[in-house]
Amino acid sequence: MSKQSPDFVWAAIRNRLETKRKETFQALRNYPRQVAGCDTHYQHLAEQRAKISSELRQLNALRREKPNGGIDEFVKASAYVDEDIVASLEADKVC
Numbered sequence: 001m002s003k004q005s006p007d008f009v010w011a012a013i014r015n016r017l018e019t020k021r022k023e024t025f026q027a028l029r030n031y032p033r034q035v036a037g038c039d040t041h042y043q044h045l046a047e048q049r050a051k052i053s054s055e056l057r058q059l060n061a062l063r064r065e066k067p068n069g070g071i072d073e074f075v076k077a078s079a080y081v082d083e084d085i086v087a088s089l090e091a092d093k094v095c
Contacts, residue, residue, distance in 0.1 A: 006068050013081050021052040
C-alpha cells in the first residue's frame with residue numbers, strides 16, 4: 001500500500017470522493033426535467049450520489065476509529081477508490 005503518511009492518504013482519498021460527489025451533484029442539478037421513475041440514468045446518478053455520501057461518512061468514521069490505519073480496509077470496501085488511485089497518490093505528492 002501507500003508509503004505516504006496516513007494523514008496524507010486519508011486527505012487525498014477524501015478529496016477524491018468530495019470531487020466525485022460534487023461532480024455527481026452538478027450532473028443531477030443540470031439534468032433535464034424528467035418523468036418521475038422513468039429515467040434510469042437519473043436514477044443511477046441519484047444512487048451514485050447516495051453511495052458517495054455513504055462512503056464519505058464511512059471514511060470519516062473509520063478515520064476517527066483508526067487514525068493511523070484502516071486505509072487498506074476502506075479501499076477494499078470502496079466502490080470509488082481503488083488501489084490504483086492510492087498508488088497514484090505517491091506520484092501526486094510534491095515534497
